Amino acid sequence: MSQNFDIIIVGGGAGGFFTAINCAEKNPKLKIAILERGKEVLTKVRISGGGRCNVTHACFEPNELVKFYPRGEKELRGPFHQFCSGDTIEWFQKHGVELKTEDDGRMFPVSNSSQTIIDCFTTATKKLGIQVLTGQSVQSIYKSETPDGNFWKVETQNEKYLCEKLVLATGSNPKMWEMLQEFGHSVVSPVPSLFTFNIKDPRIKELPGVSAQVSVKVKDTKLTSTGPLLVTHWGMSGPAILKLSAWGARILFEKNYQFTIFVNWLNDIDAEDAEIILKDLKQEHSKKTVSKKSPFEFPNRLWESLVLASGISEETKWADLSKNQLQNLTNQLTNAQFQVNGKSTFKEEFVTAGGIDLKEINFKTMESKIHQNLYFAGEITNIDAITGGFNFQNAWTSGFIVANSI
Template sequence: MSEENLQVAVIGGGAAGFFSAISAKRHHPEAKVTIYEKTDKLLAKVRISGGGRCNVTHHCFDIRELVKFYPRGERPLKKAFGMWSPTNTVEWFENRGVELKTESDGRMFPVTDDSQTIINCLMEETQKLGIGIKTKSNIKSISKTENGYELGFHRGGRTSADKVIVATGGSPRSKGFDWLRELGHDIEEPVPSLFTFNMPDEPIKELMGVVAEPVAIKIMGSNLSSSGPLLITHWGMSGPAVLKLSAFGARDFHEMDYEFKILVNWTGERPEQEVRSILKEVEDNHPKKKISNVNPFELPGRLWEFLLGKLNLGDDMIWQNMGKKNINRLVHLLTNDVYQVKGKTTFKEEFVTCGGISLTDVDMKTMESRKSPDLYFAGEVLDIDGVTGGFNFQAAWTTGYIAGKLG
C-alpha cells in the first residue's frame, strides 16, 4: 500500500494519543492520521496534572536510574527510553517554544506554570501537521479485517484503518479492556496506584497541612518501604513518600483490602541507636530546657508537640527529668510510630492504574501487538506505571513516539 493511502487511527485524545499521532504523521507524512476521543475534552489529564501546571517529565537523564521509578515496566522500558528519553522530551518542547524548568525535587514544568502551554503546543502541532481530531467518538469494538481493522462506535457507525494505535489510558475496571481481550490480548488486572492513605481513627489528621521531611515508612508484616516528604491530610497521610509506596505496593494493598498498619520513622533513615545518642546529647547540653522547646530533628512544631503528647510528656517536662525510660519511649516513637490505615483516596481525574495490556503481548521496540499485527499501544493502557513526579507523562511521550513510527 502506498503511504498516501495509509489510514492511521489513534484511539484516545490524551498525552499518549496526541504524541503518537504527531509521531505517526512525522514519520509518515502522506498518511491520513485521525485521533478519536470518546469525550468532548482533549488532553484532560494534561490540563489538571501538577495542580494545573503539568509535570511534563522528570530531571533524570540516566536511563538506568530513570527506570527505577516504574513499579511496572522497569526492564522493558530500558529499550524504549533508549529511543526516546527525557532529554528528547525537553528538546522537543523547547524546539517548539516551550521552555521547561526544574524544581528542587526534579519535577519539570513549563516556565509559565500553566498546563495550557503544553496543551497549546500539542494542539498547534496537530493542526500544523493536518491531523484529524474527532471527539465524542467512543470506540465500542475493534475487529481485524483482511487489510487492517474496522472500528465500531458506541453511537453507531463504523470506520476502517490500516493501522491502529490504542492510547485509551488506564481503566479502573477490568471490563474496560474487554474489547482488547477479544483480539486475544492478555490483561493484567487493573488496581489503583498512586493513592493516599486514609486513617479515619487516627488523631494525627488534626495536623492536616503539616509536611515532615524526610520520613521513612514501612508496612508492618511486609518488605514494602519508602522514604521522602510526608503530608498529613484531612483524611490521613499523603505526599511523595506515601504515593511512591502506594505505587510499588499497589497489588499488595489491593489484596489487603487497603487495611494495614504503617511504621513511620519521623527522623528519616536514622536507626534507633543514632536517635538515642542524639537525644542523650540534647539531655546533656540542655538539661534545664523544656523538651517541647528543643526539637533536635527539626520536625514541624505542631508535629513535635503532637508526638510528645502521645507519650503524655507534659509541657513542664525538662530534659534532665526525662530518665532512661522516657528517652527509650521517645526513641521508639520517633523511629517506629504506628498508624492504622483503613482505605484509600485516589485522585479521580488523575487516577493511575497498575495493570493493562500485558507487556509480553507487546514488542517494546515498536509498541506493536504480538497478537494483532498493525495494532500498537501507547501510554497507560499498557501495564506500565510510574511514581509521581512526571514519570507517567514521560512513559506516554516515549511509548507514543515509538508507536507512531508504526514499526
C-alpha cells in the same frame, strides 16, 4: 459507508496526540485520524500538575529513569534509550515550547500553563492535516480481510472506519481492555495506585499541614519508602506515602487497605543512635522543658505531640526524664506505629496499576505480539509510575516508538 485511513489512533490524550503528530511528521503522506470518545481532547493534560502540566522529569539517564516505574521498570529500559526525557525537552523546544525544571526535578512549560501544551498539540494536528474526531466512542474492533489485504475495522456509535494500522492510546479504559481480551490479549486487572492513607490517630489529629522527611515501612511486607510525609485532615500524604502506594498497589489492594505502617520521623537515624542523641540532650539541656523545642529537623508541633504520646507531660524537664520515658520517646521518634483504614484518591491524578500484559508487547516497536499492525501507547499497558512527570514520559516515549515503527 466507512471512512478510510492509513492510521487510526483511539484516544485523544497525551499518548494519542504525540503518536499522531510524530507519525505525520515522519511521513506527511499518511492519512491519520484520532478518535476521542469525549467532547474534549487532552483533558488529563489540562488538569495535570495542578493545571500546569508536569511534562517530564529532569532525570536523563535511562537506567535511573526506569526506577520510578513500579510496573514497567525492566521493559522501559530499551525504549528510554530510544527516546528519553532529554529528547522530550528537545521535541517541545522544536515545537515552540520551552520547559523549566523545578527544585524537585519536575519539568513544566515556562508559561506555567497546561494550555501551552494543548495549543502545541492542536496546532500541530491542524498543520499536519490530522483529523481529530470527538464524540467517537468505539463500540467494536475487528479484523477485516479483503482481497487488497488486512484492515482493521473500527465502529463507533455512529460511524465506521477502516485503517491499515491501529494504535490504542486509551489509558485505563476497562471497556477497551475487555475488547482486547476478546482478541486474545491478557489484561492484568487494574487496581488503584498513587493514593493517600486514611489514618485516625490522636498524635496527628491536630497537625494537618505539618511535613517531615521520614522513612516508612508497611508491617509484614518488604515495602519501604523515604521522602517528605505530609499530615492531612484525613491521614497521611506526600511523596513518601504516594511512593509506598504505587510500589505496594497490589499488596495493599489485597489487604483491603487495612494495614499497619511504621514511621521513622528521623528518617535515617535508627533507634540506637536516636537514644544516644536523646541522652546527650538530657545532659545538655537538663534545666529546659522537653516539649518546648524540637531538637530535630521537623516542626515543634510534631515534636510536642510525640513527647506527649511518650507519656511525658508538658512541664517535664530533660533532667527528670526516666529511662522508660526516654525509651518511649525513642520509639515514637523512630518506630511510630499507625493503623491505616482505607485510602483516598490523590488529587485528580488518578493512576491505575494494570493493563495489557507486558509479555504480549514488542518493546522495540510497541506492536502487539498477537496481532500485526496493532500498537499501544501510554497507560493502556501495565505500566505506571510514581508522581513527577513519569507517566507522561512513558506516553511520549511509547508514542514516539509507535510512530517510528509505523
